[in-house]
Amino acid sequence: MTDYLLGLDAGNTVIKAVLFDAADGRELAYAVRDGRATIPAPGHVERDLDELWANAVAVIADCIAKAGIDAHHIRAIGCAGHGNGLYALDRDGKPLIGIQSLDTRATGVIADWASQALGERLYPLCLQKPWVAQTPTLLAWVKRYRPEVYAQIGTVLLCKDFVVGRLTGARVTDTSDMTGCGLVEIASRRYSAELLVEYGLDDAMPMLPDLLESADIAGTVTSEVAQATGLAAGTPVVAGLFDVVASALGSGVEATGSASIIAGSWSINQVVCDSPLRDPSVFMLSTFDRERWLAIESSATSAANLEWLVHQFMEHGEGNAFTRAGELVASVPASADMPIYHPFLYGAQQDGNARAGFYGIGGWHTKAHLVRALFEGVAFEHKRHVDVLRGAGATIASATLSGGGSRSIIWPQIFADVLGLPVTVARSQETGALGAAIVAGAGVGLFADYAAGVAAMTAPARHYAPAGEAGIHYGRRYDLYTKLAQAMGPVWSEMARS
Numbered sequence: 001m002t003d004y005l006l007g008l009d010a011g012n013t014v015i016k017a018v019l020f021d022a023a024d025g026r027e028l029a030y031a032v033r034d035g036r037a038t039i040p041a042p043g044h045v046e047r048d049l050d051e052l053w054a055n056a057v058a059v060i061a062d063c064i065a066k067a068g069i070d071a072h073h074i075r076a077i078g079c080a081g082h083g084n085g086l087y088a089l090d091r092d093g094k095p096l097i098g099i100q101s102l103d104t105r106a107t108g109v110i111a112d113w114a115s116q117a118l119g120e121r122l123y124p125l126c127l128q129k130p131w132v133a134q135t136p137t138l139l140a141w142v143k144r145y146r147p148e149v150y151a152q153i154g155t156v157l158l159c160k161d162f163v164v165g166r167l168t169g170a171r172v173t174d175t176s177d178m179t180g181c182g183l184v185e186i187a188s189r190r191y192s193a194e195l196l197v198e199y200g201l202d203d204a205m206p207m208l209p210d211l212l213e214s215a216d217i218a219g220t221v222t223s224e225v226a227q228a229t230g231l232a233a234g235t236p237v238v239a240g241l242f243d244v245v246a247s248a249l250g251s252g253v254e255a256t257g258s259a260s261i262i263a264g265s266w267s268i269n270q271v272v273c274d275s276p277l278r279d280p281s282v283f284m285l286s287t288f289d290r291e292r293w294l295a296i297e298s299s300a301t302s303a304a305n306l307e308w309l310v311h312q313f314m315e316h317g318e319g320n321a322f323t324r325a326g327e328l329v330a331s332v333p334a335s336a337d338m339p340i341y342h343p344f345l346y347g348a349q350q351d352g353n354a355r356a357g358f359y360g361i362g363g364w365h366t367k368a369h370l371v372r373a374l375f376e377g378v379a380f381e382h383k384r385h386v387d388v389l390r391g392a393g394a395t396i397a398s399a400t401l402s403g404g405g406s407r408s409i410i411w412p413q414i415f416a417d418v419l420g421l422p423v424t425v426a427r428s429q430e431t432g433a434l435g436a437a438i439v440a441g442a443g444v445g446l447f448a449d450y451a452a453g454v455a456a457m458t459a460p461a462r463h464y465a466p467a468g469e470a471g472i473h474y475g476r477r478y479d480l481y482t483k484l485a486q487a488m489g490p491v492w493s494e495m496a497r498s
Contacts, residue, residue, distance in 0.1 A: 004028070004074045005441050006063070006231075007250075007433030008056065009243060010081040010159050012045075012100045013037055015052065017059035018433035019067045022075060022446055025427075025434060025457030031062035043104040049087065049095035052159075053166050060229040072232045077167065077221070078440030079237070080246035080432045081160025083180040083286075086138040088207075089162075091154035093171075097142070098162075101133045106141040113137075118198060119280075125195050127276055127285045128182040135181035136199040143201065156207045160240045167237050168219030171209045174239035178211060180286040180296070186276055189287065212239040213290050215443035238443035242286050244268050245294055246435030251402040251426035252458035254451050256292065259389075259396045261382060261415065261423075262431075263405025267302035267343075269385035270294050271394045279392035283349065289450050295394060297385035299349035302378050303405045305356065308345055309374060313367075326409045328368040329375050334473055337362070338369060340481050341377030342488070348381075351489060353496040359484055375411055376474070379418040380481045386419055398422045400460075402431045412462065417470035418478065427459040434458065 003022040008015065013035045019028045033055035038046050064071055085101040099105075110132050113119065119129035130137050135158065143150040157165065158177045165171060178184045178191075185192035191211060196204050212218060218239045226233035248260035248270060255272065262268035272288055277295040284296040306325060314321040332338075340359045348354035358370060390396060399421050405411050406425045416423040428434045438453035447453035 002073060003446060004069060005437035005446075006060070006074050006077045007430070007435070007437035007440070008060070008077065008079040008160075008163060009246070009430065009432035009436065010052070010056070010079065010163055011243070012082050012102055013047065015055050015059055015163075016430065016433055017063040018430045018437070019063050019069070019074070020434060020437045020457065022441055023456065025459070027428065027430065028069070029063045029067035030430065031059040031066065033059050037100060037102070041105070043107070045100045045103040047098040047100055049098045049162060052098070052162065056163050056166070057228050060231060064230040071230055071235070074232065074235055075446060076440035076444040077231075077235060077237045078436030078438070078443070079160040079163050079240040080243040080436040081158060081163065081177070081240065083158065083177055083242045083244065084133050084135050085159060086135055086142070087157040087159060087162045088153045089155040089157065090152045093154065096152055097149060099138050103133050103138065106132050106137045109137055109141050109144065122182065122195065122198055123280055125185050125192060125198075126179070126182045127186050127278060129280065130182065130199075136183055136201060139204065140200050153207050155209055156204070157209060160243075161209060164218050164237055164240055167221055167225055169222055170219035172212050172218045172239055173209045174212050174214045174216075174241055175287040176214050176242040176245045180242045180284055183208070184211070186285070214239055214241040214245070214287075215439050217443055236440075236444050238440045240436060241439055243432045244270060244296060244298075245286055245288060246433075246439070247402055247431040248272070248294065248435065249438050249450060249454060250428055250431030250434030250458065251400045252424070252454055252460065253400050254454040257395050257397060259386070259399040261386075261399045261401050262403040263302045263378065263382070263401060263411065263415075264403035265302065265304040266298050266300050267378070267382050267385060268296065268298045268403075269382055269389065270296045271389055271396055273394065277389070277392045277394060281388050282392050295389055295392065297388050299381065299385070300346040301343040301348065301381040303403060305343045305345055305374055305378055306405075309371065325371050326411070329372040330410045332366075332368045332372055334470065336473070336476070338376070338477070339365060339373040340477065340484055341370075341373040342481070342485060343374070343377045343381050348485070351492060353492040354485070354488070355492055355495065357488070375414055376418070376477065377481065378405070379411075379414050380478050382415065383418050383478060384482075396421065398424065400424045400426055402426050412464045416464040416466045418474045420466050420471050422466065423464045424460045425462045425464075427461040
């Protein structure tokens, strides 16, 4: 009898269900459904939680139907979801509000907290400073500006917790998500009343769900859900995990010191550590397994830039525009004459006023030169993040690349040359769902630990070695990239005021 594992991956709008063979990680069936974000006010980005659950039911049912299997052979279910944001239920367990991690409504709260040096008090406890779409920040905003909603909150969840709760009826979360949003004290790996007091949320402890480790069994599929989805009632569901942790596992990253780079909408750069990196320059920390940690550097500066360029300038009459973009980059050699591109369409981690721009364009430059400059600029910002991790004490000898950028015919080699690291591209393109499935397998004892699950279910697809001369070339260009960003800082600030 074949054992199967079901992985769910819930992003800010999209939710995917992928069924895997537990023996080798082979993908048997896939289903996806895109939801809708609403913008009720400038900077507010919300979603309908009933729609999220309806889409989850649909993709699970579609996936099982496509696979044509007996659902009783699905040994366990794991769910990954985007971190932070705020998914609140009322005291009867009904959806109250769903705020996405793209939301910026709490900018004023962050400014107030900065003037009070709150981040300096929080950091020793949770190794994170507050930011605009962080869960406690959004909860504090709701308490301050929507007190009538705050008074109704019964449970504060993160994205995947809502799905797990609907599958099982359990009111749970996991340590990877809750450390990633700054609600867990690092020393104890538990909720902290002191943290809540600092956030101004001293009355919020009853709202927080039970805190489990990612591979702990949260509950089992209810009979009602089984009838709606085709799942077997009683199928175990694990607590699940933060999607960036899932993507690391699903791409084959498990050993201490190994790095996972995700070139998706966000630039995600993370490394597995035996102990927490204690350096305020590192953006975020999450648990990885029951003992280890994941240090994370990220910003919205990665492949979303290519999506913007393709949708605005390359979709008409050019076949597969993303494939064409890679061909254009391959058609022009790396050179010192190439323009420099800043990938700051949605700001920069270190400067919210930053904006994207091409610098040094000459009349002899073509579309191919500009697309190559964009590929390089995205890799340069990934390098800045990797350098922060190294500066904080992480030793990184190699990296595994996943996300949309890893599908390019040339981008992975640019990453290897810019980072000066051997880069591996993972076999699976659904690394978030695969990582969730691996954790589910560990939770029900199919795998002794994450390492065994990764060994069984992941494999590399391609390897890229850095070329020495290319590294020297990109080192010079990265220096220009950095100097330009520093020089533009005052200009970006003035533009924001105009």
